[in-house]
Amino acid sequence: xxxxxDSVSTSTPESGLGGPFGDFYRREYGRMVAFSLALTGDxxxxxxxxxxxxxxxHRRWDEIGxxxxxxxxxxxxxxxxxxxxxxxxxxxxxxxxxxxxxxRVEAPVSDDTRRFWxxxxxxxxxxxxxxxxxxxEDLDIAEIAELLxxxxxxxxVHLHRGRTALATRLSLEDDE
Amino acid sequence: xxxxxxxxxAARELRSSVRATPPAFEDLAARRHRxxxxxLSVAVVxxxxxxxxxxxxxRGGDSRPSVSTSSAEDGSPVAQLNVVGEPTLGFDxxxxxxxxxGLVEVTFSGTDGLTLTFEEFPDFVLxxxxxxxxxxxxxxxxxxxxxxxxxxxxxxxxxxxTVTVGSGRSACFDDPGPNTASDGTTFGxxxxxxxxxAVDTSALPDFIPVxxxxxxxxxxxxxxxxxxxxxxxxxxxxxxxxxxxTIVGHLIQGKGFVALDEDPADIPNVTxxxxxxxxAPAATATRQWIIPIGAPDDVDPPSTSxxxxxxxxxxxxxxxxxxxxTRLAELVAPIxxxxxxxxxxxxxxxxxxxxxxVQFAYPxxxxxxxxxxRYDEPIRLRWIxxxxxxxxxxxxxxxxxxxxxxxxxxxxxxxxxxxxxSGISLTLQTATNFSAGLxxxxxxxxxxxxxxxxxxxLDTSALDDVMDP
Numbered sequence: 257x258x259x260x261x262d263s264v265s266t267s268t269p270e271s272g273l274g275g276p277f278g279d280f281y282r283r284e285y286g287r288m289v290a291f292s293l294a295l296t297g298d299x300x301x302x303x304x305x306x307x308x309x310x311x312x313x314h315r316r317w318d319e320i321g322x323x324x325x326x327x328x329x330x331x332x333x334x335x336x337x338x339x340x341x342x343x344x345x346x347x348x349x350x351x352x353x354x355x356x357x358x359x360r361v362e363a364p365v366s367d368d369t370r371r372f373w374x375x376x377x378x379x380x381x382x383x384x385x386x387x388x389x390x391x392x393e394d395l396d397i398a399e400i401a402e403l404l405x406x407x408x409x410x411x412x413v414h415l416h417r418g419r420t421a422l423a424t425r426l427s428l429e430d431d432e
Numbered sequence: 433x434x435x436x437x438x439x440x441x442a443a444r445e446l447r448s449s450v451r452a453t454p455p456a457f458e459d460l461a462a463r464r465h466r467x468x469x470x471x472l473s474v475a476v477v478x479x480x481x482x483x484x485x486x487x488x489x490x491r492g493g494d495s496r497p498s499v500s501t502s503s504a505e506d507g508s509p510v511a512q513l514n515v516v517g518e519p520t521l522g523f524d525x526x527x528x529x530x531x532x533x534g535l536v537e538v539t540f541s542g543t544d545g546l547t548l549t550f551e552e553f554p555d556f557v558l559x560x561x562x563x564x565x566x567x568x569x570x571x572x573x574x575x576x577x578x579x580x581x582x583x584x585x586x587x588x589x590x591x592x593x594t595v596t597v598g599s600g601r602s603a604c605f606d607d608p609g610p611n612t613a614s615d616g617t618t619f620g621x622x623x624x625x626x627x628x629x630a631v632d633t634s635a636l637p638d639f640i641p642v643x644x645x646x647x648x649x650x651x652x653x654x655x656x657x658x659x660x661x662x663x664x665x666x667x668x669x670x671x672x673x674x675x676x677x678t679i680v681g682h683l684i685q686g687k688g689f690v691a692l693d694e695d696p697a698d699i700p701n702v703t704x705x706x707x708x709x710x711x712a713p714a715a716t717a718t719r720q721w722i723i724p725i726g727a728p729d730d731v732d733p734p735s736t737s738x739x740x741x742x743x744x745x746x747x748x749x750x751x752x753x754x755x756x757x758t759r760l761a762e763l764v765a766p767i768x769x770x771x772x773x774x775x776x777x778x779x780x781x782x783x784x785x786x787x788x789x790v791q792f793a794y795p796x797x798x799x800x801x802x803x804x805x806r807y808d809e810p811i812r813l814r815w816i817x818x819x820x821x822x823x824x825x826x827x828x829x830x831x832x833x834x835x836x837x838x839x840x841x842x843x844x845x846x847x848x849x850x851x852x853x854s855g856i857s858l859t860l861q862t863a864t865n866f867s868a869g870l871x872x873x874x875x876x877x878x879x880x881x882x883x884x885x886x887x888x889x890l891d892t893s894a895l896d897d898v899m900d901p
Binding site: 277278281282285286287289290293294302307310314336337339363364365366368369372373387391392419422423426428429430 | 433434435438439440441442443445446447449450453454455457695
């Protein structure tokens, strides 16, 4: 799955960090931002979360770089931070409104795509995460379960419920 | 159109919407920081300070990534230092306190035209203040720092304060006990009133200590006015340091105290709930403090739109005799001898039937409400006990003051938190830890055996088919 990311980004003078981390960063950056974007719905927040995750990975690259799939570690960081962000946006919303009064920055996508991901994000958090990991990240059940630290059966349930809800709310045919 | 087809198309378009070329990694920290504050139109400088020899590095002015000495490895601040500049050329506090070292988010607001800087870090300047608060981030080691203004003359005019950063390694610290700040602000635990009497909220301290659920000591203080008279209806309550203005965490349902740099999703739910009564209603009235069911992370986030803010989930459309309530009544009634079944209804959350509750009445006027809900997690139960007779049960009366709490845990699917009170009603809910102001150990003297049996007797798995259509 990670190999697919080669087509997303290439080395450029602007991102000239060398070494394995540099390669990893250039290869995964776009995809991680997209992943973060699906989770949060805010393009600016998505970049923030992804960049935070890469900075964290860089700090621990000696360890992270030895992983079989360092991208999985970054994804997990993004998931955790997106939860924090969502919590802050929801639970501490009044404080954020008071302090920052920020607006969501929309991604440049079609209305249909925007609505699709909005509906996904309206699912219960874990359902949304499972759906995003499945469809955007192309992870299989076992990979999702490992990333979310839950049982595969749980992922199946979340995915099933998420699909059912999506099909209903988007008037789509669920052929599962 | 088929779901898979639509999903893959949406995924493809979302991926293609993201620029493929990443920013130079060396500039990530600065870029990230600029992203965060661009809309505030503020100049932000990030300074990293080594623990032993403070060395300053300004983000954006240095091409290197920031070097963190914080215990917060994920870069989340350990405190939000909120400083207000007064028109009298002073800060709103003569001293600000941060319990532990780490990344600190400094917010400066107040009178227009003022600035904030640190004598120790003159390059860190927030201001002059516009109409919006200014935000900067510093990494602070233990020690005392001096706040002042970058505008000549302001410091001499008395525009100064101190920031004391403690050396604590954890988010929790020893409870300093009841105390009063120089401005008269009071800090301290809630004192239990006499049995059967109401709690006088006006007599409560301004700030109430919050117990640390995973360590000794306290995590900080919650504002009395944030708790009362709302009780614990809020999903999250700010927790302040000893200065009463610096936010160090939140009191979150299901989690208890959660430090600012902790992710609640990573913190397991705690198993005890305590709550305290604020007032005794009229003899014929009951007052419910309904804690929203489930921890924030477990509640379905409604659709986001507009500015991204999500409205809270809403329970609507009570359905009398709904399938969930009916099944719950069938389960509960046999284990509540002497009680008469009252209202049983389901409720909808954002259009989906997810909860049911049944009420039972006792001859002495007390009522017990059992409710069950299911979001995306195992079934959670809560119990609400009402009593219109404050004198009927002295033990219940003691509970009213929060001095005696019965708490049981029977795993996530059967956990039951039991708090009983007289003259008031308290929500009994699983996996919640609101121990603010309760400095006494949780007792288990109130009909514990009966309640234990009740909890054990209720097999929530029997609700699966109606709760999980």
